Amino acid sequence: MTVRPPSRRPVAAPPAAARETVGPADPAEPVAPGGAVAAPGAAGAPAARPAPPLPDETRARLLAGAHHDPHTVLGARPVPGGVLFRVLRPHARAVAVVAGGRCAALRPEGDGLFAGVLPLGAVPAYELRVTYPDATLTVRDPYGFLPALDAAELRLLSEGRHEQLWLALGARVLTHQGITGTRFTVWAPNARGVRVLGDFNHWDGTAFPMRSLGSSGVWELFLPGVGEGELYKFQITRPDGSSTVRADPMARRTECPPATASVVDVAHHEWRDGAWTAARGTRPPHTAPFSVYEVHLPSWRPGLTYRQLATQLPAYVQDLGFTHVEFMPPAEHPFGGSWGYQVTGYYAPTARMGTPDDFRSLVDALHRAGIGVLIDWVPAHFPRDDWALAEFDGRPLYEHPDPARAAHPDWGTLEFDYGRAEVRNFLVANAVYWCEEFHIDGLRVDAVASMLYLDYSRPEGGWTPNAHGGRENLDAVAFLQELNATLHRRCPGVVTVAEESTAWDGVTRAVHEPGAGGLGGLGFGLKWNMGWMHDSLGYVAKEPVHRRHHHGEMTFAMVYAYSENYLLPISHDEVVHGKRSLVSKMPGDWWQRRATHRAYLGHMWAHPGKQLLFMGQEFAQGAEWAERHGPDWWLLDPSYAAEPDHRGVRDLVRDLNRGYTAAPALWERDTDPAGFAWVAADAAEDNVFAFLRFAADGSPLLSVSHYSPVVREGYRLGVPDTVAVWREVLNTDAVRYGGGGVGNPGDLTPRPVPAHGRERSLTVTLPPLATLWLRPA
Structure with missing residues (x-):
């Protein structure tokens, strides 16, 4: 983790006329x-x-x-x-x-x-x-006020059960004993003392020590007259007597990095998405259309603010037909190159693009365009920056006290101590905060596997088994169960998605149902299908002549497809660090690469499971993504010679999303084995995969993917005898997508010729490197 410099406002003695906040407008004057x-x-x-x-x-x-x-x-x-x-x-x-x-x-x-x-x-x-x-x-004298935090809140804090923690900790503008000011509170149980620093005292906290509120570990000070927009930090005296200056862990707004001060914030946004939030809980996400466009906000259109994004992003996503966007972590982080995955401000949207209210305006605009908003959320680890969470009050606090348990072996960061009630409360309340204060519709929880296993990336002898002698992190399991149970209770319609890459049993089962090791389900709504992603990308990266030897890599996902509620991810992780963009993974010349890219997307949208696509892949960007400049939008410029190739892929993605949403067979029974049936699962020599999807009313959709660069005419496929006439509704080889236009115009009528275990079959022409969708006419 790159450590950024501290705030540009050092702790120093103020000038003689230190700025203080004036009290009421009619101060009494001494009368001689x-x-x-x-x-x-x-x-x-x-x-x-x-x-x-x-x-x-x-x-x-x-x-x-x-x-x-x-x-x-x-x-x-x-x-x-x-x-x-x-x-x-x-x-x-x-x-x-x-x-x-x-x-x-x-x-x-x-x-x-x-x-x-x-x-x-x-x-x-x-x-x-x-x-x-x-x-x-x-x-006004700050020391003329009683505590502004009541006993009931302190009890909830001590028990780790304050589900709206942000209302108790941090900087909150309020009226106390008839006076308006800001109540500063911070959890620092190991501190010998805490003082508030800020612009309001020229970063000299000598005159502003806080009081300890008993055994809660919370320190508090009400500063009359201090209000919205003020910068502040906490100066903590450690157990050894040394001093450290820290940003507020509960800050709801921050300075723009590399500056690190916290900012007193008050929300003023007036939401206009009531219809959206009222309707979002009417259908479980695993039985609804769910197509996600993953976005790195700072680089989608570099230089845009949240409010500028609100005028462009909703229209773009709506035009392409995605049902949701997923933002890579929007919480504040000091190093832009971490893409938000090393968080220092869990309660603050990054200030790089505006204020928290500006971020609210973006979410509001997306909702009013009919688009759900997911965010990446990172409770697995945090960076070691010495102005943030690491050894916050002089001793391990947010991290595990055992250094071997605290140090994340892969990323040079620290792991949270999920066994500590206050730390679990900090994280669970943070998830609730994003959903309640910013109307977020779902959390994609990062790096769940690293949380679940005590031996994750650790060598033999480098970890300690749990109380039962196993490798499961029992504290992390309990935390994830509490997270999901709390969110689903408080925020109807919110979905949680686990990035979990192992075979842990019960990731998307309810917490009261059986799960791994008898621990119960984790309670997530969806799980990233990392196995499908790895296997399918490995298959399409092979030369067509070799694909027949790897046919099982494309069919294997159906062996476990209904063990969890899955989402199929082609995320940012697959198009960076030398992995190449999606289209560049494909073999062959430019035409073959684009054709395979289109066929793969058609296959993905028809496959059981929801889908996610990272920005730039919707128009076959050839270069890897880099956060410095974002997608290569110039590829869509009409003056660029190859522009029709890229626009064609984008047109395909639009039609895939619209066709997907219009076909309940592709999403209504995503988690029901009766919603899927193979037609041709073993056509390895032909590089063909054909299967049926069924809606709740039994209406089918036939998907056929052909990964050879040849035309196959008269290809026979067994079909249900309930359909009299089929019609091609999508062909990734269509001319408008940049294909060759080989297809099946008009009606396709099955004949009483047995095939693939069915009494009737139809014959179709399979375009080269293409996917077809057929539906009853």
């Missing part, structure tokens, strides 16, 4: 005899008596940022003979208390402390008048 405004401590203003001195140990802890309860030292409280006021303002010349229309100067105690006892019967409503060398400011 005769009505003139008096300076603090002037004649006519009550004088403060000396305050009892602070114990040396208390003073040292306070100044070192290691006091667990600064509100017992600072602020105002009754004492014998009056009210004691104590204020910490390191760069002030003088501090006075303004209350009841009068002003009293506090006495300097050194080290920026000012204190005094006023002859008052009770603690009044008061403000502070702070005089710097070049300015005098009237402010």
Whole structure:
């Protein structure tokens, strides 16, 4: 993981006139005899008596940022003979208390402390008048407020059951005790002390220590007057007394990388997708059309903001007929080259393209265009950047305390401690957050296999078995089950998709149903079919003359097709790092490559399972994807000589999606074995795969894929005797797609000639390197 530099705003002493937030608009002025405004401590203003001195140990802890309860030292409280006021303002010349229309100067105690006892019967409503060398400011005292987090929320936090964690932790603008400001809260149970830094105190947190809220491990401070848009971080005193400055793990907005500060945020977006969200839960995703366009937002059209994307992306996806988009991880990440898979800001959309409200506008626009939105979500690991989550409060906190368990063996990152209730809460609530606050329709959970196995990528002897002597990560299993159960309960219609590359049993079974090792199902809605992807790409990459020896690689997926609810992915992972783009994987000349590309897509859309295609592959981009410049849109420019070739592939994808959505046989019984039947599964010498798909009412669709570069005329296929006439509804060799135009115009009538175990059959012409779809006329 590349470590980015810290925020450009270093922690440093502020100028003499440190900026503070002004309190209410009518601060009381000290009134001198005769009505003139008096300076603090002037004649006519009550004088403060000396305050009892602070114990040396208390003073040292306070100044070192290691006091667990600064509100017992600072602020105002009754004492014998009056009210004691104590204020910490390191760069002030003088501090006075303004209350009841009068002003009293506090006495300097050194080290920026000012204190005094006023002859008052009770603690009044008061403000502070702070005089710097070049300015005098009237402010509310942060240490005059009770905790702004109630006991019920703290109990939920301690138990790891706060499903809307973002309402309790982080920076939240609210009105507390009648005053508007921002409540800062952070979970740091190992810290000796925590202070808030920000633009509002010129990144010097000395005067802003937070209080510990008991055994919860949460630190809190309400700062009156601080509001939306302010930058901030937390300065944490570690158990060994050293100090670290950290971004807020719960920040809902961040600076644009490489800057790393958190930003106080308030949502203002007014959603207009009510019809979409109300309808999305009416049909389970595995019995509905589900065709996904995978997008890397920063590079789809490089330089566009979220709001600019909202004017272009929905129209493009809608025109192509995809039902959903999937965004590669949109959460904040410091290194763009990680594509979002090394997250530091789990609760903040990346600031590279705008604000959280801007991101909401993009999701809203997609929903109003009838397009669902999935996001990649990365709970498997996080980077080691020293301003983020790693050893957040000086000890392992989000990561596992065992270094061998914490270190991810492949990516140089850290794995979450799924056995800790607060960490599970952080992640489960984060999933809920994206779905509730941003109306996300589904999460594709990254690297699930690395979470499930204790020995994942670890050598023999490099891992410790679980309590039962097995290799299953019991904590991760429990976390995934809790994740899915919580999401499905709170967010009807939301789908979770597992990127899981092993044979783990029960990934898409309900958590109360049997699963691997008697642990129960994981509860996902869909699972990426990595086996189909690997085998099918291996087959089409072979020269046609050799494909007959690998025929089983294309049929094997049907052996396990109904063991899970599958999605067929041709994702970004398959078109980077030397793997070549989809069309470039195909052998032969340019015509053969494009033809095989088209045939493969037609085969994929007809195969049981949902489908996902990464951007650029919808128009047969020849180059690998690179995040620096995104898809090669210039290939579609009419001035480019080969443009019809690429536009033809894009037209095919449009027709595949529209034909798919219009044919319930292709999606209604995706998880039902009765929805599929082989016609020709063993035609290895011909490189032919033919199968039937059936809708719930029994209506069929016949798909025939031919992976040889020759025309086969009079090819006989056994068909159900319930259909009198068939018609070709899709042919990937059509001229408009860039093909040769070989096909089957008109009606196709079966004859009483047995074939493939059926009493009737029809004969068709198979174009070279093409897929045909036939439906009842």
